[in-house]
Amino acid sequence: MAKPTPLSGFPEWLPGEQLIEQQFLDRIRRTFELHGFTPIETRAVEPLDQLLRKGETSKEVYLLRRLQAAADGAAGAAAAEQLGLHFDLTVPFARYVLENAGKLQFPFRRYQIQKVWRGERPQEGRYREFRQADIDVVDRDTLAVHYDYELPIVAAEALAGLPIPAVVIHTSNRKLAQGFYQGLGIADPPAVLRIVDKLDKIGPARVVAELVDAVGLTDAQAKACLALAEIATDDASFADAVRRLGVDDPLLDEGLAELSAVMDAASALAPGLLKADLSIARGLDYYTGTVYEAKMRGFEKAGTVVAGGRYDNLAESGADRFPGTGISIGVSRILGLLFGAGVLSVSRQVPACVLVAVVAEERRAESDAVAAALRRRGIATEVAPAAARYGRQIRHADRRGIPYVWFPGEPGAPGEVKDIRSGDQAAADPATWEPPAEDRDPRVQGADPAG
């Protein structure tokens, strides 16, 4: 066969990069578990009607078809029978909650770290397969507002331990914007939201122009919408700025109260983490209250790496209602950006800390025994692939960044272990030898740990 080439939009990492992702995921997961979130995994597919239930992302779905299915059968299938790959983890989670409601304890805190797929057009250069790490809380009937500030704090804590640039989470509230537009007498708030959401891409002048031309606002209405979107504060003072715009509406009051509560609590618990930014709208149609969106410092143009919000109506069935709130870390996007910028490195390309040399092929069992003794004490160890001359076995370790090579002794005699970086070599017993703590596992570093 011909040498295969990468598929655009389906990123794959090299071994060293994969070790970095693994450590990122371990750290994220550990933080989620420390906060009492329980793991859940949903199947990769949902019935198409589930995926299309909340509008906008429908155009990005990948449909599945069995290669051997009769073509006519597949073409005629109803949306409920057709399967598509999930495009996020929130829609499947809402479905999971409804399906298993009788077996779950509410409020239900879950984390979910999985791949999602979006059938983007190839030329857009965006990921079509990527991993997200989500936390959500859902409750029955009503969900306390304190989760709206708890979740971004947990996400930020998960990221704070990673060698990545700072992330500031911008937050707003859908009720606030929608109430404000209603108070201005605007008939189609969602249309306004969609245009305001482009503020940082097209700039204030074009936002006003589009609001007038495309949605039919008066110039005064359009300017008021822009003024609202330009409000951004590090604390709850945004509320005064909104009030000064002189718009009145009960839904606006509700949104102001919710966002103020979130900002007040977050300022106390995690100063500087949340920024009230009324330009934030979020594309997904299912959000109903608080919304979040964050970029990495120095990578603002590359887009959102953390996002989420409150969805009060996503999981509903008959009289059962499970409002939720959640936040999602775009793991693949963060890694793709940092790998692309060359700012992450790892101390070795394999888990092994030690390579045990093989004296002669017929004495491989002695090397296997040394390796087994080291592994029993948690030291990752590889045995040399062949009883080549020692120089070649050392090169095998060196090329992978394995720091130690172990030379088994003659039967009955102790072996020796060599730090191939310093050249230091000493007699050692595999039942007791310990590498320095910093050599045990591959070490991930950012180019600028202060970043």
Added chain:
Amino acid sequence: MAKPTPLSGFPEWLPGEQLIEQQFLDRIRRTFELHGFTPIETRAVEPLDQLLRKGETSKEVYLLRRLQAAADGAAGAAAAEQLGLHFDLTVPFARYVLENAGKLQFPFRRYQIQKVWRGERPQEGRYREFRQADIDVVDRDTLAVHYDYELPIVAAEALAGLPIPAVVIHTSNRKLAQGFYQGLGIADPPAVLRIVDKLDKIGPARVVAELVDAVGLTDAQAKACLALAEIATDDASFADAVRRLGVDDPLLDEGLAELSAVMDAASALAPGLLKADLSIARGLDYYTGTVYEAKMRGFEKAGTVVAGGRYDNLAESGADRFPGTGISIGVSRILGLLFGAGVLSVSRQVPACVLVAVVAEERRAESDAVAAALRRRGIATEVAPAAARYGRQIRHADRRGIPYVWFPGEPGAPGEVKDIRSGDQAAADPATWEPPAEDRDPRVQGADPAG
């Protein structure tokens, strides 16, 4: 919307089950890393021509189609442009090796733990989405035979730490069977293999009958093939039994030598783990030498839970050749069987070891501070969802199996922690209190740890 129902073939676990899977995966991964396997993840999709390259499984592929793609464009796409979900992790890994050969170090040891998909007909009641945990070693040009016994030993070590029934790995060698058939003068060895592979399903009489009727063997040839398939030994003595059948062929000699080397080494390193069983053929077309297959004791009828083998020709491009050998643990199948039998349990349904009660909603920050202090020392902690009366907050912990409830003290005074199983309650400092080691994390248990 209507209450959703499960999709046949796409298993999903409840929270407690997911915690069990998580611990299984952690253990498996840890064992793989201790043996120096490095993690790799491949995208979920491959071009259809890659997936169809090695025959038999082609009928089980799920094809992808963008919902918004022009129907005519999709229908007319060549196999190289059509994408399908991978049905195993070996084919994608071979493609990854070819694609990245210039950036990898050989021999290359990798583990890969991912979902795979098979477009089975719904009525077959088999999984259409499931997780496998694979280890493989590939080398350039030739691959040493010692990997053929190393890999099943690693897989068995990974499983040995889990509370599951014993797994005995049956092993054979494709060259042995094929050489034997050639030595008998049989023209179509693969056709014989496919029938012999059904021995435990259809029995010896029907195997002989099918070999005569469907493949056109003589009665003597068919009986010799059956006699070969019925050889099963716990050590390398199978070779004498094969020799006694009086067939001669150079490929048979090669297969006997390889399988003897594997059995000799495995008997020394892991007595009782490998059983030479010449009825083992494995369905997948890419195997060329050693093959493995294992079932769980007590669940033999449910089929194979560990499988793999040597593939010398899967990763080839022009003059580049990367022979490999690998073994795969069917994680979803193992869990599905054990969950179905009700023999696995977990001590709680959530990671949290402690629930911090909330005295009053306006004093939630005090509870958050206690939780933060516990988490800093690695104790998973949840804060109560609402400042309900204490009885209700304790019930919140009890329903999830959280063993400890923490009551914050009045400002300045110490809090108290209650073991809600025993009712014991004592003053405690969140900066120093430690739960007993066995309560730190959810504990997974099998019904019969001796099993």
